Amino acid sequence: MPTNTExxxxxxxxxxxxxxxxxxxxxxxxxxxTHLTADSMGTExxxxxxxxxxxxxxxxxxxxxxxxxxxxxxxxxxxxxxGRVAATGKTINAADAPSARxxxxxxxxxxxxxxxxxxxxxxxxxxxxxxxxxQSKQAREFTSDEVYALEVVAMVLxxxxxxxxxxxxxxxxxxxxTQSLLFxxxxxxxxxxxxxxxxxxxxVVVTNPVxxxxxxxxxxxxxxxxxxxxxxxxxxxxxxxxxEHAQVLEAYRMFANSKGWMRRMEEDIARGLSAEAAVxxxxxxxxxxxxxxxxxxxxxxLHDLDDLxxxxxxxxxxxxxxxxxxxxxxxILIARNxxxxxxxxxxxxxxxxxxxxxxxxSHAAIVAxxxxxxxxxxxxxxxxxxxxxxxxxxxxxxxxxxxxPDDTVVSAFRDKMAMQAKAQxxxxxxxxxDCVSADGVRVHLHMNAGxxxxxxxxxxxxxxxxxxxxxxxxxxxxxxMPKRTELVEIYAQVxxxxxxxxVIFRTLDIGSDKVLPYMKSLDEPNPALGWRAIRVAxxxxxxMRMQLQALVRAANGRPLTIMFPFIxxxxxxxxxxxxxxxVLARERRLGHTVPERIEVGAMLETPSLAFASRRxxxxxxxxxxxxxxxxxxxxxADRENELVRRRYDTLNISFLxxxxxxxxxxxxxxxxxxxxxxxxxxxxxxxxxxxxxxRSLSMRPASVGPVKSLLMRYSLKExxxxxxxxxxxxxxxxxxxxxxxxxxxx
Numbered sequence: 001m002p003t004n005t006e007x008x009x010x011x012x013x014x015x016x017x018x019x020x021x022x023x024x025x026x027x028x029x030x031x032x033x034t035h036l037t038a039d040s041m042g043t044e045x046x047x048x049x050x051x052x053x054x055x056x057x058x059x060x061x062x063x064x065x066x067x068x069x070x071x072x073x074x075x076x077x078x079x080x081x082x083g084r085v086a087a088t089g090k091t092i093n094a095a096d097a098p099s100a101r102x103x104x105x106x107x108x109x110x111x112x113x114x115x116x117x118x119x120x121x122x123x124x125x126x127x128x129x130x131x132x133x134x135q136s137k138q139a140r141e142f143t144s145d146e147v148y149a150l151e152v153v154a155m156v157l158x159x160x161x162x163x164x165x166x167x168x169x170x171x172x173x174x175x176x177x178t179q180s181l182l183f184x185x186x187x188x189x190x191x192x193x194x195x196x197x198x199x200x201x202x203x204v205v206v207t208n209p210v211x212x213x214x215x216x217x218x219x220x221x222x223x224x225x226x227x228x229x230x231x232x233x234x235x236x237x238x239x240x241x242x243x244e245h246a247q248v249l250e251a252y253r254m255f256a257n258s259k260g261w262m263r264r265m266e267e268d269i270a271r272g273l274s275a276e277a278a279v280x281x282x283x284x285x286x287x288x289x290x291x292x293x294x295x296x297x298x299x300x301x302l303h304d305l306d307d308l309x310x311x312x313x314x315x316x317x318x319x320x321x322x323x324x325x326x327x328x329x330x331x332i333l334i335a336r337n338x339x340x341x342x343x344x345x346x347x348x349x350x351x352x353x354x355x356x357x358x359x360x361x362s363h364a365a366i367v368a369x370x371x372x373x374x375x376x377x378x379x380x381x382x383x384x385x386x387x388x389x390x391x392x393x394x395x396x397x398x399x400x401x402x403x404x405p406d407d408t409v410v411s412a413f414r415d416k417m418a419m420q421a422k423a424q425x426x427x428x429x430x431x432x433x434d435c436v437s438a439d440g441v442r443v444h445l446h447m448n449a450g451x452x453x454x455x456x457x458x459x460x461x462x463x464x465x466x467x468x469x470x471x472x473x474x475x476x477x478x479x480x481m482p483k484r485t486e487l488v489e490i491y492a493q494v495x496x497x498x499x500x501x502x503v504i505f506r507t508l509d510i511g512s513d514k515v516l517p518y519m520k521s522l523d524e525p526n527p528a529l530g531w532r533a534i535r536v537a538x539x540x541x542x543x544m545r546m547q548l549q550a551l552v553r554a555a556n557g558r559p560l561t562i563m564f565p566f567i568x569x570x571x572x573x574x575x576x577x578x579x580x581x582x583v584l585a586r587e588r589r590l591g592h593t594v595p596e597r598i599e600v601g602a603m604l605e606t607p608s609l610a611f612a613s614r615r616x617x618x619x620x621x622x623x624x625x626x627x628x629x630x631x632x633x634x635x636x637a638d639r640e641n642e643l644v645r646r647r648y649d650t651l652n653i654s655f656l657x658x659x660x661x662x663x664x665x666x667x668x669x670x671x672x673x674x675x676x677x678x679x680x681x682x683x684x685x686x687x688x689x690x691x692x693x694x695r696s697l698s699m700r701p702a703s704v705g706p707v708k709s710l711l712m713r714y715s716l717k718e719x720x721x722x723x724x725x726x727x728x729x730x731x732x733x734x735x736x737x738x739x740x741x742x743x744x745x746x
Contacts, residue, residue, distance in 0.1 A: 009149045010214070012040040013156060013272035017210040020160055026168035029160075030061035037153055038063040038134065041146065045114055045135035048157070049075075049082050051128065052171035057086055059109070060172050064135065066110040071170055073106055080104035085119040085131045089288035091151070092119045095141040115139035120150050124158040125280070126287035127384045132157060152271045155281040159209040177387050180409070183401040185354075186642055188375035189368040190396045191702065192417050193352035194410075195330030197390040197403070199383065200338055204313040209277040214269050221265060221275040224315040228308070276316045283309035332392050336383055340476050343367045344451075352394040354379050354401050359640045366473060369700050370451040376401050378642065427705025431462035435708045439715035443690050445708055446502075446698040448676065452490070455497035457701035462708065465502035467624065467698025468563075468676050469494060471547065472509050481543075484550050491554030502561060504624070505551055506603065507544060507576075509533045509565040528629075528638065533566030538575055548583040552594060560595035563624060567602040567609055570616035576600075577619075603676070605629035610662050617669040624698070625662065627677025634658060650679045651688055651735040653727055663693035674698055683710040688738060691719035714745065 019032050030048055038046035045064030049057045052074070059065070059073040078087040084102050085092050094100040097117035105112065114135040122130040132154045134142075142150075160166065167175045211217045261282065268278035286306055313319070330351045333343075337357040343350075343364055353368055358377035368375035374396030386392065386403055393402040393413045402409050435443045446467030447457060458466065474482055474490055494503060511532025524530040537544040551560060564576045577600050587594050604610060605626035617623075627650070632639040634655055635648035648655075659675075666673040674696035679685040681703030687710055689697065699707065719738065726737040 008040060009152060009270075010212075010272035012036060012149075012153065013210045014212065015040075016153070016156055016160075020163075020165050026166035026173050027061070030166055031063075033157070034061045034063040037132075037150075041134050041150065043134040043136040045111070045133070047133045047135075048122075048130060049086070049133065050122075050130035050161070050166075050172045051086075057082060057130065058170075058172040060130075060166075062109075064114075066108065069106070069109040071172070073109055075104070075106075080106070081117055082119055082131050082133060085121055085133075086128055089121045089123060089128065091121070091147060092117065093142050093147060094118075095139050097135070111135065113137060116142065118142045118147065118150060120147070120154045121288070122154045122158050122161070123284050123288060124162055125284050125384055127381060129158055129161050148267070149271065152268060152273060152281070155268075155273065155277060155284070156209045158284070159206050159277060159280075162205075163207070177385065177390070177404075179404065180406050181385055181403040183354075183376075183379045183382055183403065185376045185379035185399045185401065187396055187399040188353075188355070188358055188365040188377040189373065189700075191352075191372070191374035192396065192413070192420060193330075193332060193374050193394045194413060194417065195332040195351040195392060195394075196328035197334050197386045197388060197392045198327060198331040199386065199388055200333055200335035200342070201310065201383075202319065202388065203383075204276075204280075204310070204317055204319050206274070206276045206280055206313075206317070208274050210272055211269070211274040211277075214272070217269045217273075217275045217278075218266060220316065221269065221278065224275065224312055225262065227315050228312050231311070232308075276313055279309055279312050279316065283313075328389050332394055334382055334386050334392075338364050340364060340367045340473065341478070343371075352376075352392075352396070354382055354392070354394060356380060356382055366450060366470065370449065370454050370473070372457065372700065372702050424705060427462075427709055430708055430712065431460075431705070433462075433708075433712075435711055437690070437711050437716045438713060439717050441690070441716045442695065443711055444674075444696040445704050446504075446674070446696065447701045447704060448698055449494075449701075452493055452497065454701065455494065458498060458501060461701035461704040463701060463704050465504075466494075466498060467504055467674055467696070469503055469505050470509065471505055471507060475508060475510065484546050487547060487550035488553045491551055492556065495554060495558060502559075504561045504563050504601070506563045506565050507534075508537060508547055511536050528632070528640075534564050534572050534576060535566070537564075538572065541579060544576075544579060545583060548580060549587065552583055552587050553592060555595040557593045557596055559597040559599075561599045561601070561622075563601045563603055563622075565603045565626070566605050566629070568606040569608060570612045573602050573616065573620060576602075601672075604662065606633055607658070610658065610665070614665075614669065617665055617671050620671060622672040622674070623662075623666060625659065625673070625675045625677075625694075627675055627679045631655065631677075631679075649733045649735060650682075650685050651733045651738070653732060653734065656688065656692060656723070656734065657727075659689070659694075660692050667693070672696070681707060683707050684735070684738060684742075687711060687714065687716075687719055688723065688734065691716045691723060714742070718745075 015036050016033060019029055034046040034048055038044065045062065047062040047065055048060050050060045052058045055077050057075050059070055062070060075083045077083055081092050081094065081097060081100060081103055094117045096115055097103055114137055116136045116139055117133065119131050119133045121128065122132055132150060134150060162176060164175050166173055264282055265278040268281050269275060273281065283306060327349060331349060332352040332354060333346065333350050334354045337355055344367060348371060350373055352374045353364065355364065355377045356379055358364055365375055374394050376394055376396055376399050379401055382401065390404050393405055435445050437443065444464050446465050447461055447463035448468045449455065449466050450470035450473040474487065491505065511527060511530065551562060562580065564573060567573045580600055584594055599621045601622035601624060602620050603626040604623050628639060631650060637644040637648050639645045663673060673694065675689050675694045676698040680689065680697040681699030683706050686697055686707040690711060697707065719741065722737050722741045723734045726734040731737065
């Protein structure tokens with residue numbers, strides 16, 4: 001890159017920095033910047049367009065276009081060349097702008113006399129802030145050096161915008177991080193919470209985007225990258241060289257040693273950026289690229305680069321995770337994603353969690369359910385918009401997040417939470433009452449758990465026992481395989497806390513979305529249908545035997561109930577049951593106390609098991625329908641895929657008929673049957689499931705009260721009649737008919 005171009009760029013950035021330091025209004029700064037940029041670039045026009053809302057750009061300053069067009073000219077995202085730059089996050093360089101695809105003439109600007117057009121996005125870490133444009137009368141394509149120089153200016157403009165340098169009147173010049181924002185995501189865990197934002201990874205603030213001494217900045221960059229490379233090598237050595245974790249770190253090391261990455265940052269510094277601004281410029285480019293990439297592998301690699309950039313920025317700025325800030329009152333955690341161990345470190349301090357990524361079956365979702373806090377996932381851009389301490393409202397039922405809400409929204413939300421609290425008081429009055437329907441049918445309600453933190457809810461919720469204890473969480477939150485003695489202690493504490501109530505321990509359910517960080521994972525095209533749960537256990541029986549031994553020893557003579565996950569055929573259950581018998585025999589030989597009574601059951605999560613031989617139903621000691629997995633396989637709709645997971649209703653006639661078939665088979669063989677999953681904790685669904693014959697339901701603790709309240713108010717026979725009538729009418733779902741019945745009989 002020519003030295004004179006670099007020195008001109010540094011001069012311009014120096015002038016921009018001086019402009020930012022002046023005691024002037026935001027509009028005056030913008031006006032001066034357009035003048036300085038046009039002069040430096042040798043163009044007749046320089047214009048700055050900023051977003052006034054998510055869909056609309058506004059001309060906020062110009063040198064060369066008509067002054068009266070400022071704050072009057074607006075365009076939608078994607079409209080005209082400026083709108084295209086904003087929508088795509090890509091530069092447009094056109095020698096003959098009027099003939100370029102998407103050109104739109106704006107007569108009020110007087111731009112018809114200008115032929116060439118160069119527009120670059122003003123963006124910061126994935127947030128689109130606006131567009132910087134230069135134009136000239138001469139029909140020419142701008143050189144790569146000129147494009148690069150304008151991109152560097154746009155980077156500084158983005159940082160200045162973030163720092164509030166252009167605050168003024170009107171929506172486009174409103175201070176950032178002050179507007180009320182509504183985000184729509186997906187429900188990871190139901191519930192409502194009101195509190196204050198707490199960023200899991202505090203935002204790094206670049207306060208010095210421009211630097212005078214490129215040699216000093218280059219040395220700072222090289223020193224920081226050397227430190228980064230050492231830390232990545234140390235992490236890789238600690239990972240033992242195997243497993244997915246090590247593969248990720250190998251990708252980190254590849255990027256940390258990338259000559260192209262270093263060269264681009266060195267060029268940015270030569271143009272006049274500080275070391276941290278150069279890193280963030282490359283990071284912003286990578287994030288813009290990430291938004292355009294559909295390929296999962298490429299997105300993962302860009303995520304690796306993004307994470308590496310964050311580490312490098314923290315080294316350069318000294319702004320680590322420990323900023324000295326104190327956790328606010330009623331904290332609501334905000335993160336791109338988070339592991340179960342990190343989430344558990346917050347203990348029960350959190351009121352809610354909001355993630356940019358995540359999934360309904362993720363480890364974070366499992367822990368959020370265990371902690372009984374609302375979780376909203378797939379909330380795009382929340383980490384860029386939120387600041388620590390911002391007021392935030394989380395509606396886990398609807399998958400909605402209000403950031404910095406206005407008073408009317410806060411008031412309505414408070415009313416909703418007050419109604420929920422009042423309902424909980426009503427539920428507490430029936431906590432110790434048996435769940436008996438209006439027509440005298442007894443239904444047993446149990447709770448799901450996975451952590452010791454869940455167990456206090458056993459008494460408070462009114463649950464009769466633990467219908468599902470997820471044992472994989474003790475494996476997921478560690479960075480190495482837990483020892484048998486550790487598991488014995490944990491399982492014994494669970495049984496102690498249950499105080500004689502039945503606890504169904506589900507053996508290790510890993511694979512699919514639950515990958516242990518210390519076990520080598522497979523790159524499977526469809527992991528939900530792949531090597532998971534009982535399939536892993538039977539192929540690698542050592543871990544299962546160790547877990548079974550821990551459960552037997554933890555029982556210490558007390559009754560023990562074990563359930564195997566994801567059984568698809570009788571032979572799998574028979575082999576797993578045989579492992580239990582071997583463990584019991586070995587424990588007796590060692591002189592250890594064995595349970596006075598042991599029950600061994602299976603989760604019915606695949607349609608195939610519903611059609612197993614009668615012998616299976618006679619031998620299995622109990623069955624639990626895993627509603628979440630069974631529904632996705634029945635409808636062929638991935639429950640992690642937001643495009644399809646809500647398309648198929650649990651109260652669909654075909655699905656209910658399938659469940660009824662399972663109920664009938666279990667009744668004919670006297671096999672105890674329960675239903676476990678999210679739908680068991682939804683009152684309407686629970687009522688219908690009970691009406692078609694299920695007499696045991698297992699759900700999250702907070703759902704026990706609402707479900708019990710509804711079941712006790714209605715006749716299951718009458719609801720069954722409504723279901724049959726709906727079937728006779730050929731309706732696809734019984735939901736509407738049941739809702740009408742409830743309204744008419746409320």
